[in-house]
Amino acid sequence: MPADLNLRLGLPGSDQTDVDAAKSNKRASPEKAEDTASNGVPAAKSADDHETAPAPKAQIVGWPPVKSYRKSTAAAVKKAEAESGMYVKVSMDGAPYLRKIDIKLYNGYSHLLTALEDMFKLSIGEYSEREGYKGSEYAPAYEDKDGDLMLVGDVPWEMFMSSCKRLRIMRGADARGLGCAQ
Amino acid sequence: MCLFQSVMNYLPKEVLEHVFDFLTSHHDRNAVSLVCESWYGVERFSREKVFIGNCYAVNPERLIDRFPRLRSLTLKGKPHFADFNLVPDGWGGHVYPWIEAMAKSGINLEELRLKRMVVSDESLELLAKSFPNFKSLVLVSCEGFTTDGLAAIASNCRLLRELDLQENEVDDRKGQWLSCFPESCTSLVSLNFACLKGEVNVAALERLVARCPNLRSLRLNHTVPVEVLQKILVRAPQLSDLGTGTFTHDPDSETYVKLKNAMKNCRSIRSLSGFLDVNGRCLPAIYPICTSLTSLNLSYAPGIFSNELIKLICHCKKIERLWILDTIGDKGLGVVANTCKELQELRVFPSDLYGVGNTAVTEEGLVAISAGCPKLNSILYFCQQMTNAALITVAKNCPNFIRFRLCTLNPIVPDAATNQPLDEGFGAIVQSCKRLTRLSVSGLLTDQLFLYIGMYAEQLEMLSIAFAGDSDKGMLYVLNGCKKLKKLEIRDSPFGNMALLSDMGKYETMRSLWMSSCEVTLGACKTLAEKMPRLNVEIINENEAGEDKASCDDRHRVEKMYLYRTLAGPRTDAPDFVWTL
Numbered sequence: 184m185p186a187d188l189n190l191r192l193g194l195p196g197s198d199q200t201d202v203d204a205a206k207s208n209k210r211a212s213p214e215k216a217e218d219t220a221s222n223g224v225p226a227a228k229s230a231d232d233h234e235t236a237p238a239p240k241a242q243i244v245g246w247p248p249v250k251s252y253r254k255s256t257a258a259a260v261k262k263a264e265a266e267s268g269m270y271v272k273v274s275m276d277g278a279p280y281l282r283k284i285d286i287k288l289y290n291g292y293s294h295l296l297t298a299l300e301d302m303f304k305l306s307i308g309e310y311s312e313r314e315g316y317k318g319s320e321y322a323p324a325y326e327d328k329d330g331d332l333m334l335v336g337d338v339p340w341e342m343f344m345s346s347c348k349r350l351r352i353m354r355g356a357d358a359r360g361l362g363c364a365q
Numbered sequence: 366m367c368l369f370q371s372v373m374n375y376l377p378k379e380v381l382e383h384v385f386d387f388l389t390s391h392h393d394r395n396a397v398s399l400v401c402e403s404w405y406g407v408e409r410f411s412r413e414k415v416f417i418g419n420c421y422a423v424n425p426e427r428l429i430d431r432f433p434r435l436r437s438l439t440l441k442g443k444p445h446f447a448d449f450n451l452v453p454d455g456w457g458g459h460v461y462p463w464i465e466a467m468a469k470s471g472i473n474l475e476e477l478r479l480k481r482m483v484v485s486d487e488s489l490e491l492l493a494k495s496f497p498n499f500k501s502l503v504l505v506s507c508e509g510f511t512t513d514g515l516a517a518i519a520s521n522c523r524l525l526r527e528l529d530l531q532e533n534e535v536d537d538r539k540g541q542w543l544s545c546f547p548e549s550c551t552s553l554v555s556l557n558f559a560c561l562k563g564e565v566n567v568a569a570l571e572r573l574v575a576r577c578p579n580l581r582s583l584r585l586n587h588t589v590p591v592e593v594l595q596k597i598l599v600r601a602p603q604l605s606d607l608g609t610g611t612f613t614h615d616p617d618s619e620t621y622v623k624l625k626n627a628m629k630n631c632r633s634i635r636s637l638s639g640f641l642d643v644n645g646r647c648l649p650a651i652y653p654i655c656t657s658l659t660s661l662n663l664s665y666a667p668g669i670f671s672n673e674l675i676k677l678i679c680h681c682k683k684i685e686r687l688w689i690l691d692t693i694g695d696k697g698l699g700v701v702a703n704t705c706k707e708l709q710e711l712r713v714f715p716s717d718l719y720g721v722g723n724t725a726v727t728e729e730g731l732v733a734i735s736a737g738c739p740k741l742n743s744i745l746y747f748c749q750q751m752t753n754a755a756l757i758t759v760a761k762n763c764p765n766f767i768r769f770r771l772c773t774l775n776p777i778v779p780d781a782a783t784n785q786p787l788d789e790g791f792g793a794i795v796q797s798c799k800r801l802t803r804l805s806v807s808g809l810l811t812d813q814l815f816l817y818i819g820m821y822a823e824q825l826e827m828l829s830i831a832f833a834g835d836s837d838k839g840m841l842y843v844l845n846g847c848k849k850l851k852k853l854e855i856r857d858s859p860f861g862n863m864a865l866l867s868d869m870g871k872y873e874t875m876r877s878l879w880m881s882s883c884e885v886t887l888g889a890c891k892t893l894a895e896k897m898p899r900l901n902v903e904i905i906n907e908n909e910a911g912e913d914k915a916s917c918d919d920r921h922r923v924e925k926m927y928l929y930r931t932l933a934g935p936r937t938d939a940p941d942f943v944w945t946l
Contacts, residue, residue, distance in 0.1 A: 252534060
């Protein structure tokens with residue numbers, strides 16, 4: 184049988200050395216738990232081997248060793264998030280590519296803005312009804328259902344969540360037009 | 366008989382008892398009881414606190430017989446790897462027989478602390494009704510009970526001071542357990558229900574807090590909103606340990622202002638946890654108490670961004686114990702290193718349990734901490750990668766480690782810089798840290814590391830090994846070298862019969878040995894069980910429950926083996942899938 188048709192235990196991308204390791208008493212790379220009933224174990228290689236085990240994408244039972252209570256708490260949080268995604272694109276003037284965020288994750292404007300500041304490494308400044316966003320060259324704007332470009336923060340949060348289609352962080356001259364002080 | 370011996374023999378029992386009163390550690394009390402029969406007798410009648418590290422090592426009757434004045438009992442059940450789903454449900458660790466036996470014998474039980482045990486509602490009901498002086502119940506990583514059991518405790522334990530539920534799996538019956546504390550209950554000092562999933566009656570909670578002036582420790586669950594937290598803090602400004610419920614609300618609201626003021630008034634808070642659902646922008650409310658905090662647990666709060674965490678940490682100059690998620694990043698750990706000069710214990714948990722890990726922390730963060738925090742003695746660190754050079758530096762900076770647990774997210778990852786095994790790095794740790802009692806290793810590791818451990822880890826009591834080693838030699842180095850070893854747990858490593866059987870007497874000096882997915886065969890386990898009647902050698906075989914045991918081939922590898930020393934013989938409550946040889 185040609186070598187490339189040999190079935191073998193091992194992660195994709197690993198080479199022939201894995202097969203030899205499997206044939207000796209050493210173990211093969213980690214496999215999915217249901218396939219091998221946790222028999223899959225990486226070969227304990229000596230320094231001479233060139234092989235470096237790639238990060239296992241498969242789940243090993245009980246690894247990383249985190250208490251199941253902690254795992255289930257984290258899973259509950261993730262599940263709650265995943266069930267109700269409300270993803271919108273976020274563009275920033277001058278940035279080469281866009282990002283996507285799930286508005287449902289945030290419970291208010293301040294939370295959202297902090298996240299945007301963190302994501303784009305910038306400072307947005309304080310919101311005021313009269314002057315928009317003071318103290319920075321950036322202004323967060325969004326495109327609503329009608330296609331109009333609106334300043335973030337004017338309407339109640341719930342209304343914003345249901346009408347926001349897309350976010351845009353404006354900068355410089357354009358931002359000033361939205362009532363942002365210099 | 367020399368003069369000294371005759372004097373000692375004639376010391377009245379009351380004098381001995383008085384002297385023994387000053388011995389508080391179990392270790393010391395165990396030691397004096399071995400001196401002579403007379404001391405054994407005095408000690409056993411005066412002992413009030415007993416610690417049993419493995420509930421199957423001895424049976425309840427023997428405990429009661431030896432220590433009739435027992436008031437406080439600590440029991441541990443399942444093996445440690447049960448935390449990571451390696452032990453199937455139904456394995457055992459039931460507390461009921463213990464409670465039943467103590468109730469029947471008229472033991473005046475006041476405190477019960479359980480870890481990794483199965484606690485049924487019936488047990489809790491029996492507990493609540495049998496011991497009129499019962500004061501303190503602490504359940505850690507237990508399961509099997511519901512809020513009905515808690516209601517029984519609340520209703521019946523008139524003198525209850527402490528109800529501390531840590532990380533248990535509790536079936537929430539959405540009942541009114543908290544309302545079951547009678548109006549006459551004013552003795553609570555500590556109440557922790559953070560692990561409960563369901564709502565509690567917040568009015569009852571507020572009234573309970575108001576009538577318990579000695580309440581020092583309160584940990585709420587995620588259903589308790591901020592408005593209630595604020596009211597509670599106003600009623601109980603004397604709290605020293607607080608676990609918040611949710612911590613998310615509009616920072617511009619009146620509630621937030623009230624909360625901030627209430628927090629400022631709580632000048633005794635030294636320990637903070639919770640933030641189970643948090644809006645990072647609300648964190649400034651806690652800045653006033655941060656300056657005196659000694660313990661902070663943010664490991665259940667994934668919603669805090671790294672920059673918010675860093676701002677918070679800057680206020681925490683007196684922190685001694687910090688539990689955090691790896692979202693803090695290496696940079697954040699650098700801030701911890703610069704700020705938290707009193708830090709003794711650090712735990713960094715993984716935030717991304719199912720992916721490969723985007724942020725996470727690396728060896729850089731660990732090195733920074735070791736350089737900046739001279740009092741560091743205990744660490745649990747989940748990281749993306751590690752290097753020998755980093756570990757060697759850490760070993761040099763921190764020779765005082767008592768507990769060192771490092772977990773690389775890829776269990777066999779080599780040194781990130783050199784691609785070598787991490788033997789030298791961990792070797793440096795055991796060589797430098799002469800007081801090390803607990804060690805967990807991970808990454809690419811060969812027998813060489815175990816040679817180092819056997820040579821240098823003289824105080825080591827607990828060792829956790831996964832996906833490591835090349836041959837039986839590795840395990841032998843450890844068994845031969847570590848004289849104080851009590852617990853050894855090994856998974857997915859090529860250790861086999863030769864290592865297992867080389868020094869069978871060793872296992873009677875240890876509490877337990879766990880080996881799963883190793884090279885040990887059924888035949889070898891049978892040999893061990895036969896030669897060592899005071900060990901229980903359990904084979905856990907969930908795939909073949911019910912299969913005829915006689916037909917099992919002795920040459921077959923054993924999937925999971927758990928052995929422990931015991932005076933109680935093979936246990937009578939083992940399920941089908943556990944075979945005691």
